[in-house]
Amino acid sequence: MAFLEVKNLKKSFGSTKVLHGIDFSMEQGEVVAVIGASGGGKTTFLRCLNFLEIADEGTIEIDGGFSFNAEKKYTESEIREMILRMGLVFQSFNLFPQYTAFDNVFIPMKLRTVERHKKDKSFDLAAALEENRERARYLLCEVGLKDKMQNYPWQLSGGQQQRVAIARALAQNPDVLCFDEPTSALDPELTGEVLRVIKELKDKGCTMIVVTHEMEFARKVADRAIFFADGVIEEEGVPEKLFEHPTSPKTAAFLGHVNGSLNG
Amino acid sequence: MGFLEVTQALLDGLWNTFLIFALTLVLALPLGLVISFGSMSKIKPISYIVKFFVWIIRGVPLMLQVIIIYYVPGMLFGVPVLSRFVAVIVAFVINYACYFSEIYRGGIEGIPRGQYEAAQVLGMTKWETFRTVILMQVIKRILAPMGNEVITLVKDTALARVIMVVEIIQAAQNFAAYGLMWPLFYTAVFYLAFVGVLTLLFGYLEKKLSYYKV
Ligand SMILES: Nc1ncnc2c1ncn2[C@@H]1O[C@H](COP(=O)(O)OP(=O)(O)OP(=O)(O)O)[C@@H](O)[C@H]1O
Ligand SMILES: [Mg+2]
Secondary structure: OOOEEEEEEEEEEEEEEEEEEEEEEEOOOEEEEEEOOOOOHHHHHOOOHOOOOOOEEEEEEOOOOOOOEEOOOOHHHHHHHHHHHHEEEEOOOOOOOOOOHHHHHHHHHHHHHHHHHHHOOOOOHHHHHHHHHHHHHHHHHHHOOOOOOOOOHHHOOOHHHHHHHHHHHHOOOEEEEEEEEEOOOOOOHHHHHHHHHHHHHOOOOEEEEEEEHHHHHHHHHHHEEEEOOOOOOEEEEHHHHHHHHHOOOHHHHHHHHHHHHHOO | HHHHHHHHHHHHHHHHHHHHHHHHHHHHHHHHHHHHHHHHHOOOOHHHHHHHHHHHHHEEEOOHHHHHHHHHHHHOOOOOOOHHHHHHHHHHOOOOOOHHHHHHHHHHHOOHHHHHHHHHHHHOOHHHHHHHHHHHHHHHHHHHHHHHHHHHHHHHHHHHHHHHOOOOOHHHHHHHHHHHOOHHHHHHHHHHHHHHHHHHHHHHHHHHOOOOOO
C-alpha cells in the first residue's frame, strides 16, 4: 500500500456532483502539485482529505495512520483523530487575529497536550507544555520568523502570515500537509518567500500536496503533477512531461491557456 | 425645600434607576445569548419561532410591554401577580435580551468561516473553538453596538414610572406637586454622570482590545 491512498472518492453538494471518483496515491516524502481550471474540484478534494467535508463515497487511508471509509459513521472525536494526521494551509491564511504568531502556533498544540493529560496523568503537563513552546519557537524559526514571534497577524505581511500558518499546520506533525493555493492571496513579490519555505520542507522529507497555479514552482519542486478537470484526475505525471507533452486535450487546453495568459 | 433635600430624594430615585439598570444587564446579557443561539438554530422551526418572538418584542414600545406585563396577569387571575418592580425587571430583561441577541447574532455571524475551519483542521473541538478562537473576536465586534444599547438602557429606566415605580425622574416629579420644576432638570446631571462613567468604561475596554484587529 502507498503511504496515502485515496480510492473512488466522491462528493456532491446537493445535486452538484463535484468529485466523480478520485483515485490517488502518494508515497512518503513525495510532493504532488495539483493543477486545474477553476471549479474543477481541487479545493473540495483537499477539504475532503482534511475532513472539512465528509466524502459521500470512497476511502482515504494513511499507512500506519488511519483508514476512513465513507460508508462508516464516525464520531466527532474519531474524525478529530484523523484530522490531526492531516494538515491544511489555506489560501487566506486564517490566522487567529487575537493571538501573536507564537500563540497561533502554540495554542492549538497546548489544547491537544492538555486533552492528552486529562486522559493520562502519568506525564508531566508543565514539561510537555514547555516542549510545545520550544516546538513553536523552533517551527517559527524554521519558516524564518524568529523576530516576529510576538507580532500579531495584522502586524505581519501576507507572506509572513502565510508562513505562520505553515508553522501552525506543521505543529501537529501531520502525515500529509496540504496547501490550497498558498500564494494566490499574496502580492507577487511575496510569493517567493512562501514557495521557498515549501521547497525547504520538501528537502526535509515533508509529504505535501500543493494546489497551485505557479507552474514554475510545480515544475521545480513537485515530484509529480496531477491535472484536475471536472471532478476527476484527467492526467498525471512528472511535471516536466505533463507540462511539455500533455496527452489529454483538456490538459493541453488548460496549459495552453495558462501559458498563453502568462506570455500575453 | 433645599438643594440638599432634593439631591437626597433624587439619589434615592437614582438607586432604583441603578437597580433596574444593573439587574436588566446581569439577566439580559446571558438570556440574549440563549436567544441568539435560538435564532441561529439549524432547526428551522426553532429559529422561526425565536425570530418571530424577537420581532414582536422589538416591534412594540417597551413602555407598552411594561404595562402589559404588570397588568395582564392581574386581569387574567384577578389579583396582581407581580410586584411593580418585578414587572419592570421582567419586561426590561425580555426586551433587552432580544436587542442583545441581535447584536450577538451579528457578531457571531460576522466571524469568517475560515476561522472555524482553521480551528477544525487543527483538531479543536467545537467548544475549544468557541472559547479560544471565536469568543474574543465576537466581544471585539459587539463592543461598540453593546455600548450604544447599554447607554440607551440607562435612559429607558425612566419608563418604569408608567407603573409608578419611583426612579429618578419620578422622584423629581414628586417635587412638581410643590411647584418645583428645577429638580426635573437637575436629573439630567445624574444621567450625564451615569452615562459618562459608562462611556469611559467602554472606551477603556475598546482600548484594552485594540491590540488585535478582526
Ligand atoms: N459548499 C459548497 N456548496 C455547493 N457547491 C460547492 C461547495 N463547495 C464547492 N462547490 C462547487 O464545487 C465545484 C468545485 O469547487 P472547488 O472549490 O473544489 O474548485 P477548485 O478546483 O478549487 O476551483 P478554484 O481553482 O476556483 O479554487 C464548484 O462548482 C463549486 O461551485
Ligand atoms: Mg480552490
